[in-house]
Amino acid sequence: GIQVEQSPPDLILQEGANSTLRCNFSDSVNNLQWFHQNPWGQLINLFYIPSGTKQNGRLSATTVATERYSLLYISSSQTTDSGVYFCAVDGSAGNNRKLIWGLGTSLAVNP
Amino acid sequence: DTGVSQDPRHKITKRGQNVTFRCDPISEHNRLYWYRQTLGQGPEFLTYFQNEAQLEKSRLLSDRFSAERPKGSFSTLEIQRTEQGDSAMYLCASSLDRNEQFFGPGTRLTVL
Numbered sequence: 247g248i249q250v251e252q253s254p255p256d257l258i259l260q261e262g263a264n265s266t267l268r269c270n271f272s273d274s275v276n277n278l279q280w281f282h283q284n285p286w287g288q289l290i291n292l293f294y295i296p297s298g299t300k301q302n303g304r305l306s307a308t309t310v311a312t313e314r315y316s317l318l319y320i321s322s323s324q325t326t327d328s329g330v331y332f333c334a335v336d337g338s339a340g341n342n343r344k345l346i347w348g349l350g351t352s353l354a355v356n357p
Numbered sequence: 358d359t360g361v362s363q364d365p366r367h368k369i370t371k372r373g374q375n376v377t378f379r380c381d382p383i384s385e386h387n388r389l390y391w392y393r394q395t396l397g398q399g400p401e402f403l404t405y406f407q408n409e410a411q412l413e414k415s416r417l418l419s420d421r422f423s424a425e426r427p428k429g430s431f432s433t434l435e436i437q438r439t440e441q442g443d444s445a446m447y448l449c450a451s452s453l454d455r456n457e458q459f460f461g462p463g464t465r466l467t468v469l
Contacts, residue, residue, distance in 0.1 A: 277457070294457040
């Protein structure tokens with residue numbers, strides 16, 4: 247099955263710094279989603295981005311489907327950005343659109 | 358629209374007991390997914406429904422687990438004879454057809 251690798255596994259930033267998180271996947275995908283999991287476990291949708299570039303405030307994402315990777319950019323980081331960032335892909339050939347997940351990047355933003 | 362909801366948010370039970378969780382998807386979504394997440398891992402797929410039909414089950418879903426979506430709206434996930442290894446966060450997601458999935462807050466299960 248499809249493999250998803252995220253890097254770095256852990257990241258510590260000072261408030262105001264910028265960062266780039268990477269997601270590599272081993273096969274072609276139908277969909278790709280980025281999530282932020284807060285300390286209470288809630289998964290918050292950030293981007294639905296099977297290809298191309300999207301921006302939402304201080305966050306932006308780019309997926310290069312032909313090269314099998316996606317990047318999440320966080321600019322001017324804030325303490326509330328802390329948590330785990332997951333990339334999840336749907337590589338199914340059939341009707342099931344189950345998501346396959348990476349292990350996440352754990353981000354801590356210090357004041 | 359209030360998003361995906363799950364109940365209860367937390368459940369502590371003793372080994373051998375049965376537990377049942379409920380998920381209410383976003384109202385117009387026809388697909389509903391269950392995932393399980395353990396500490397330090399990403400979620401893992403358990404099963405999914407399209408309307409009331411359960412179309413796929415993961416090998417992770419042993420015969421102690423059963424899920425239903427009787428009227429194509431809310432879903433329940435039951436675990437019989439719970440084991441300590443069942444301790445995890447159980448996440449429900451919904452989508453409209455094959456589109457973006459949205460997640461509920463999860464039910465955190467602790468089996469003592």
